Amino acid sequence: MKTCPRCESSIDDGARYCIDCGAPQTEPAAEELDEYVQRQAQQVAAESGGGAVGGSGGEGQTGGNGDSFASMAELTDREQLWRRGCYVAGYGTIVVALTLVPQIGAFPLILGGIAILPPIRRLTAEPLGSPLKREVMAGLYAILSLLGALLLVFL
Structure with a gap:
């Protein structure tokens, strides 16, 4: 028996795919996948009317405001930096707020941290018709974080 190079689980010698992670084990299987x-x-x-696959059309999969639903490899350096910064700010704010949970100011901080996370833009896109702009999300983060900080200081 051999092991899968991806998840290191034991697989049969003639297996085309790993039974645990689904990774192809042979070249023909990889090409088929x-x-x-x-x-x-x-x-x-074709169903969504998105046009070209792979984002080569510039705005084909971006939603028109710079947040791509494609992989990180297809984003520009500036978009990657923005997204990574949003994750750091969002999760950092949430972690700090969770340490202050008994206080009333922690709740706006948690909401602010959640508001700036990039997946929230995709989740709000369907009910609103289009994703919120990055500036709107950053504004929500700033307002909720400021409100939380003020509540922590004055209460």
Whole structure:
């Protein structure tokens, strides 16, 4: 028996895919999986009217305001920096607020930390019709964080 290079679980010598993680174990299996993924991506793009697959059209998968629903490899350096900064600020604020939970000012801090996280933009896109702009999310973060800080100081 051999082990999967991805998850290191034991698999049969003739297995095409890992039974635990699904990683292809042979070149033909990898090519088959790649073709399947490409077909699925084209089908999703055709159904959503997104145009070109892979974001080569600039705004094809971005929602028009710089937050791509594609992988990090397809984002520009500035967009990657923005997204990483949002994660650091959001999760950092949430962690600090969780240490202060008994106090009333912690709750706006938690909401502010959640508001700036990039996945929240995607979650708000469906009910609102389009994702909120980065500036709106940063504004919500600033307002809620300031409100939380003021409540912590004065109460």
